[in-house]
Every structure is written in structure tokens, then in C-alpha cells.
Amino acid sequence: MRHGKIGIFGASGFVGSALCERLFFDGGRDFVAFIHTTGNAARIARFPIDIRSIDLMDAEQVCEVISGCSVIVNCARGSRLAMTRGFRNIIEAVKRARVGKFIHLSSMAIYGDDPDETSRTESGVPIPGRSEYGRIKLGQDQWVFRLQQSGVPCYVLCPDNIGGPYSPFALGLVTQLRAGAFPLVDGGRYPTNVVHVDNLVQAILAAIDSTHGAGERYFVNEEEEVGWKRYCEDLAGLLELECTFTEVARDDVLAQLSRRPGRVGLVDHVKIALSGEFRRGLAVMPAFAWLNETARWRFEALPAKWQAAVRERVERPTIITKQASVLPLDEPYVRFQARRFYHSPEKLRRILGYKPALDYSEGMKTTAAWLMAAGASRS
Amino acid sequence: MPTQNRVKIVIAGCGRITEQHHLPAALRSNLVDVIALVDSNSARVHAVARKYALHVPSTACLDDALEGADGVLVATPNRTHAPLAKIAIARKVPVLIEKPLACSYAEAQELCRLAEQNGTFIAVGFHTRYYPNVMLMKESIERGVLGRIRSFHYEFGTRGGWAPVSGFNLDKRQSGGGVLIDSGSHFIDRMLYWFGSPAGFEYEDDSYGGVEANCRCRLRFDHSLGPIEGTIVLSKTMVLQNKVSIFTDDYTCELGEAEPELLTLYPRSTPGVRMTMGNDAPSPKSRTDYYQLQIEDFARAILEGARPRVDGWSSARSVELIEQMYVRRRQMDEPWLLDGRRLEIAG
Numbered sequence: 198m199r200h201g202k203i204g205i206f207g208a209s210g211f212v213g214s215a216l217c218e219r220l221f222f223d224g225g226r227d228f229v230a231f232i233h234t235t236g237n238a239a240r241i242a243r244f245p246i247d248i249r250s251i252d253l254m255d256a257e258q259v260c261e262v263i264s265g266c267s268v269i270v271n272c273a274r275g276s277r278l279a280m281t282r283g284f285r286n287i288i289e290a291v292k293r294a295r296v297g298k299f300i301h302l303s304s305m306a307i308y309g310d311d312p313d314e315t316s317r318t319e320s321g322v323p324i325p326g327r328s329e330y331g332r333i334k335l336g337q338d339q340w341v342f343r344l345q346q347s348g349v350p351c352y353v354l355c356p357d358n359i360g361g362p363y364s365p366f367a368l369g370l371v372t373q374l375r376a377g378a379f380p381l382v383d384g385g386r387y388p389t390n391v392v393h394v395d396n397l398v399q400a401i402l403a404a405i406d407s408t409h410g411a412g413e414r415y416f417v418n419e420e421e422e423v424g425w426k427r428y429c430e431d432l433a434g435l436l437e438l439e440c441t442f443t444e445v446a447r448d449d450v451l452a453q454l455s456r457r458p459g460r461v462g463l464v465d466h467v468k469i470a471l472s473g474e475f476r477r478g479l480a481v482m483p484a485f486a487w488l489n490e491t492a493r494w495r496f497e498a499l500p501a502k503w504q505a506a507v508r509e510r511v512e513r514p515t516i517i518t519k520q521a522s523v524l525p526l527d528e529p530y531v532r533f534q535a536r537r538f539y540h541s542p543e544k545l546r547r548i549l550g551y552k553p554a555l556d557y558s559e560g561m562k563t564t565a566a567w568l569m570a571a572g573a574s575r576s
Numbered sequence: 577m578p579t580q581n582r583v584k585i586v587i588a589g590c591g592r593i594t595e596q597h598h599l600p601a602a603l604r605s606n607l608v609d610v611i612a613l614v615d616s617n618s619a620r621v622h623a624v625a626r627k628y629a630l631h632v633p634s635t636a637c638l639d640d641a642l643e644g645a646d647g648v649l650v651a652t653p654n655r656t657h658a659p660l661a662k663i664a665i666a667r668k669v670p671v672l673i674e675k676p677l678a679c680s681y682a683e684a685q686e687l688c689r690l691a692e693q694n695g696t697f698i699a700v701g702f703h704t705r706y707y708p709n710v711m712l713m714k715e716s717i718e719r720g721v722l723g724r725i726r727s728f729h730y731e732f733g734t735r736g737g738w739a740p741v742s743g744f745n746l747d748k749r750q751s752g753g754g755v756l757i758d759s760g761s762h763f764i765d766r767m768l769y770w771f772g773s774p775a776g777f778e779y780e781d782d783s784y785g786g787v788e789a790n791c792r793c794r795l796r797f798d799h800s801l802g803p804i805e806g807t808i809v810l811s812k813t814m815v816l817q818n819k820v821s822i823f824t825d826d827y828t829c830e831l832g833e834a835e836p837e838l839l840t841l842y843p844r845s846t847p848g849v850r851m852t853m854g855n856d857a858p859s860p861k862s863r864t865d866y867y868q869l870q871i872e873d874f875a876r877a878i879l880e881g882a883r884p885r886v887d888g889w890s891s892a893r894s895v896e897l898i899e900q901m902y903v904r905r906r907q908m909d910e911p912w913l914l915d916g917r918r919l920e921i922a923g
Contacts, residue, residue: 236739239789239812
């Protein structure tokens with residue numbers, strides 16, 4: 198056995214499952230899979246491995262399960278609370294148990310929707326902007342770097358979109374490609390930054406095995422820079438899908454992203470409070486139901502022209518929008534395409550000795566093979 | 577013996593299926609009174625009882641709860657179905673056992689014989705047998721109204737699935753298997769009901785010693801009306817079409833899992849046309865409604881001495897077939913897995 202026991206949080210998720218699968222097939226490493234619910238653990242339950250259901254919000258339970266692990270890999274996602282308070286419970290438990298190594302899966306979302314040129318390498322300063330997920334992940338990274346300062350060697354791995362077998366990203370993309378004209382931003386020339394899940398797992402294994410390079414952030418990406426148009430065409434070709442594209446300008450996507458949601462003022466709040474939906478909701482409380490009924494009776498006792506005048510003031514207009522013929526510009530598959538820069542895995546290769554398990558074309562074949570089994574190529 | 581027109585039922589097992597379906601179905605039925613809850617997890621019993629304001633005795637021991645019971649509903653982890661059912665049967669109390677009847681054919685046969693020897697009966701919880709389209713299909717096959725059946729294809733897949741409170745679904749010893757015995761056993765039961773036992777099959781799944789998440793099966797039937805070929809695809813990692821398509825000389829017939837009241841027909845003679853068949857009876861509206869039909873069928877069997885719609889022997893056939901599938905399983909090909917050469921890079 199190399200190392201001691203590896204504890205994997207989020208083991209039933211997409212990346213966690215791929216890691217467990219690889220560890221099982223490779224053999225030679227002792228590991229335990231920590232999951233939130235048994236309902237999502239079907240992929241890893243295929244193996245006779247140690248699987249434990251835990252509640253990240255229960256600090257004591259987290260401490261208990263971590264003791265005995267020498268490496269912790271965190272692939273957990275979930276609610277905001279699970280990713281903040283639950284995550285801190287993991288960090289505290291790792292610190293207390295003096296775990297030998299902590300590997301954390303971060304995200305390129307920490308650089309926001311429109312990362313600047315400095316994001317080509319890890320030297321760029323992460324600015325998540327309005328992405329809530331990005332802000333949470335950046336907050337997690339900061340906790341990890343503090344853990345490093347307390348003496349636990351930590352590695353922060355930063356993938357962007359993740360492809361490969363079982364990939365929700367790949368499945369969603371095929372669904373969009375089949376749905377009709379797929380919008381390509383500026384001809385689909387910007388890099389996808391989609392890393393194959395087996396290569397991400399390879400990066401995690403490199404971090405587990407490395408004796409140096411702790412306390413750093415590492416981008417995880419394919420070695421080959423691949424644009425969106427090529428990626429979509431390659432995937433469609435492998436699945437024998439007919440797909441068509443429509444041109445979208447990057448500036449239009451950015452304009453859409455910078456548009457702030459309409460503000461809701463005091464008058465709007467009053468209109469909502471007077472609306473039938475709101476009053477019907479509150480009417481489950483008997484006292485309010487009585488008040489509501491009294492108010493309605495008094496209102497109906499008013500002359501018709503006064504009723505009409507009140508209605509005119511408080512009724513909100515019904516907004517009817519045109520049916521979307523293509524994906525809206527703020528949809529993830531359009532938004533992602535507006536990112537212009539390739540995030541190089543050079544540091545990962547140089548310091549942690551990372552070598553991808555699959556090259557781009559091999560990876561696409563495995564992705565397509567799984568998508569076909571999942572019925573994604575069927576009409 | 578039951579008094580008046582209601583039966584007194586003991587529910588063994590207070591997991592998620594009891595909480596979400598069996599208990600609400602029993603509580604609203606005019607044919608059933610729940611008289612006790614049994615579970616080894618006392619906190620769980622109390623939580624379930626509190627949720628439905630149910631004030632009945634609770635115990636960890638089924639034997640202690642059987643006094644005065646007309647029937648027992650067993651909804652516990654699969655491996656415990658047979659041992660618990662035996663306790664009730666030994667006291668001549670009829671049992672409704674959540675599917676599967678047992679984890680082995682030998683155990684299923686033993687239960688059925690024991691019930692016969694004790695003058696009682698077993699019903700099995702295949703609630704999908706109460707779907708109107710399942711009954712309509714059976715009638716249509718028997719009357720030959722859809723033309724000669726050539727083949728069928730069934731697929732059911734979800735990403736993730738049912739999460740029992742005890743987590744027994746991850747433990748092969750407790751569950752007896754994965755997606756086949758879990759969601760698949762419902763279709764196996766329906767398939768046997770419609771077409772009888774297969775003459776042969778080939779089965780493969782993706783288990784590596786744990787419980788399978790995906791499986792595929794090809795079957796052949798020597799039906800009295802001619803040979804039928806069928807395929808079954810089940811998954812707990814992929815969303816599939818969740819329907820059975822039955823191909824006859826005249827139609828493609830579809831029964832969707834989400835539309836249990838409808839049988840959809842696509843006539844071969846007029847492409848682009850879709851027809852639906854249903855029956856006049858009011859259709860149940862929710863899944864719990866079907867659980868209510870099921871427990872009321874069990875209650876009527878007790879009250880009237882009738883045969884339950886899904887009895888022990890008919891369910892034993894599905895246990896036998898599933899067992900044979902596991903025995904003759906082949907490893908499912910997963911062409912997306914890293915091959916040996918690539919694994920050497922990691923090693």
C-alpha cells in the first residue's frame with residue numbers, strides 16, 4: 198500500500214466517483230468513500246469498497262471519520278451551507294487530526310465569467326465577480342491556504358468544465374447540439390478548457406503522490422488547446438449527429454452578462470403584498486384569512502369606478518416575452534464560450550509531474566462511447 | 577379473524593417506502609387499520625408515527641406485535657423479508673411483502689410452501705401491477721387485438737435513485753443486488769405477467785463485486801402466439817426513456833412509466849398517427865394511490881378469502897429469473913474505461 202488511507206469527500210459525485218473507480222481498478226491504495234446520500238452512490242457501489250454516509254454539518258462526525266486517514270481529497274459540492282460551514286468542518290477536522298495531506302478541488306469559476314489574460318497561468322489574481330459559486334470556491338481556497346499555513350500540506354486543483362464519461366457538462370452540450378442551431382460565440386474560436394475527468398483524476402493522483410509543491414494552486418486542463426467549434430464538431434461527428442450553428446458576438450454575450458436584474462422597489466413590494474397570489478398564500482393563517490376577507494368585502498362595497506382606479510394602480514402588468522429560438526446569451530453553454538484564454542496546466546506538469554492519462558482525441562472517444570450508452574445520440 | 581369490513585395491519589419496517597407510500601396508503605384506506613409499527617430503529621418508528629399523528633404501539637420485535645393482527649406488511653431491507661414473513665406465517669397471519677419476495681428462489685419457495693402449510697397466504701408489493709395500462713396490455717395480448725407481438729424493448733434509468741434510510745441498497749448482502757433486483761424487478765414481474773417465462777436469456781451487468789448500477793438483458797419467449805424477443809436496459813447512472821415499447825405486426829405500443837393510465841399506439845399502416853387507449857374507470861392520481869390499491873387488494877384477500885393480485889408463487893417466478901440472471905451474468909463492456917496501457921502510466 199502506498200501512503201495511508203485516502204479519504205474522499207464527495208465520493209458519489211462525478212469527480213469523486215471517477216477517482217474511486219480509478220483507485221479500485223489501480224489497486225494498491227487503501228481508501229474510504231464519504232458520501233452524503235446512498236441514493237446517488239450507484240456508480241461506486243458497484244465496487245466492494247468502504248462507503249460511509251456522513252453529514253458534513255455534523256462536525257463531530259466529520260472528525261470521527263477523518264481520523265485514520267492520511268490523505269483527504271475534497272470533491273464535495275452541495276448547498277451553499279454544505280460548501281461553507283460543511284467545508285469548514287472538514288478543514289477543522291483535517292487540522293485536528295493532523296492529516297498528512299489535503300487535496301482540494303477548486304474551480305476556474307474563481308476567475309469569474311470573463312477571466313482576463315493573467316488567468317493563462319496561476320499567477321493571475323482570482324476575481325469571481327458576480328458568480329456566487331466562484332465566490333464560494335474562492336472562499337474555500339482561502340481556507341485551504343490557511344490550513345497550509347497551519348502545517349498541513351495542501352494542493353488546490355483548479356479545473357474548468359469537466360468532460361468524459363458520466364459528465365453532466367458533455368451530456369448537456371449534446372442535448373443543446375441536438376436541440377437546433379447552437380450559438381457559437383465569435384465562430385467558436387475561444388478555448389473550451391474542458392478537461393477530461395480521467396485527466397483530472399490523474400492530476401489528483403499526482404498531488405497524492407507528490408512530495409513537494411504544496412501550498413499552491415494548479416490549473417488542470419488538456420495539454421492541447423481546443424476551440425469550441427472543433428470540440429462541438431468532434432463530439433457531433435463521433436455521435437453521428439447533424440448539428441447546425443448560429444453566430445453570436447462575444448460583445449453581445451458580455452452585454453447580456455453585465456445587465457443587472459431589474460430592481461424591486463417599495464412600490465413593487467406593495468403591489469406584490471396586495472396581489473391575489475400573496476394574499477391567498479397568507480390566508481392559510483386563520484387571522485389573516487379573516488382580515489383578507491374583511492378587506493375584500495370592504496373593497497367590493499366601493500363604487501365600481503373607485504375599484505377600477507385602485508386596480509389600475511396596484512395591478513402589475515403581465516410581461517409576455519418572445520419564445521427563444523436559440524439559447525439565451527446568459528445560458529452556461531453560451532457564457533462559457535466568451536472566455537478567451539486557455540488556462541495552462543504547465544505548472545501542474547512541471548511541479549507535480551502530471552502526465553495526462555488520455556490525449557484529447559482518446560478522451561473524446563471515451564466521452565462519446567459513454568454518451569452513446571446513455572442514449573445521447575438517439576432522436 | 578377480521579371484524580366488520582376492516583383488517584388490522586401491523587407494519588414491519590419504518591423506512592422511506594413506509595413513510596412515503598405504505599403508511600399514507602394504509603391510513604387513508606377504509607379497509608385497513610394500522611395497529612402497530614415494528615422497526616429496530618425506535619427513533620425512526622417514533623418519527624414516522626409523529627409525522628402522521630399515529631398513536632399505536634411500537635416494538636422492535638414482530639412477534640410481540642402480532643396479537644390481534646389480521647395481516648402484516650413487511651417493508652424492510654430485502655434480506656430480512658423472508659425471516660420476518662416466516663414469523664407472521666408461523667402464526668397463520670397473511671403477509672404483504674414489499675418486492676422482492678425474497679433474495680433467493682429457495683427462500684421464496686420455502687415461504688410459499690410454509691404459507692400453504694399454515695393455511696395462510698402471501699401477497700407481494702409490485703404496485704405497478706395496478707397500473708391501468710399494465711392490465712390493459714394484458715387484456716390486449718390475451719384478446720389479440722394489437723396483432724401478433726414480435727418483440728419488446730424496456731428501458732428505465734435515472735441518475736441516482738431511491739435512498740433507503742438504512743442505506744441497505746449499497747450492501748449486496750442486504751439488498752441481494754442492484755438495479756435489477758431494485759427497479760428492474762417491477763418490470764420482470766410485469767413481463768412474466770404478460771409473456772410468461774422466457775425460454776432463454778443473456779444478461780450482463782457492471783458490478784465488480786458490489787451492486788450493479790447498470791444491466792442489460794436479451795430474452796426469448798416461446799409464446800403460444802409465436803416467438804417474442806425482448807431487451808431490458810436498466811440504469812442508476814443514466815436517465816433513459818423509462819418506457820416499454822412493444823412491437824406487434826400492426827402497432828408499436830408504448831407504456832410510459834410516468835403515464836400509468838395510458839397505452840399509446842402507433843399504427844404501422846399510418847405513420848405519424850398516435851392513438852391512446854385507456855379505460856373508463858377513474859385513474860389514480862399519485863403513486864400512493866397505487867399503494868392504496870395494493871393494500872386494499874391485500875385487505876380484500878383477507879376479508880373475502882380471495883387470491884391477491886400478486887401472490888407468492890407468481891412472485892417466486894420473478895425471484896427465480898432474477899437469481900438465474902445473476903448466476904449467468906457476464907461482465908458488461910464499458911468501452912469508456914481506461915485501458916491497461918493507460919493504467920500503467922498511473923502505476
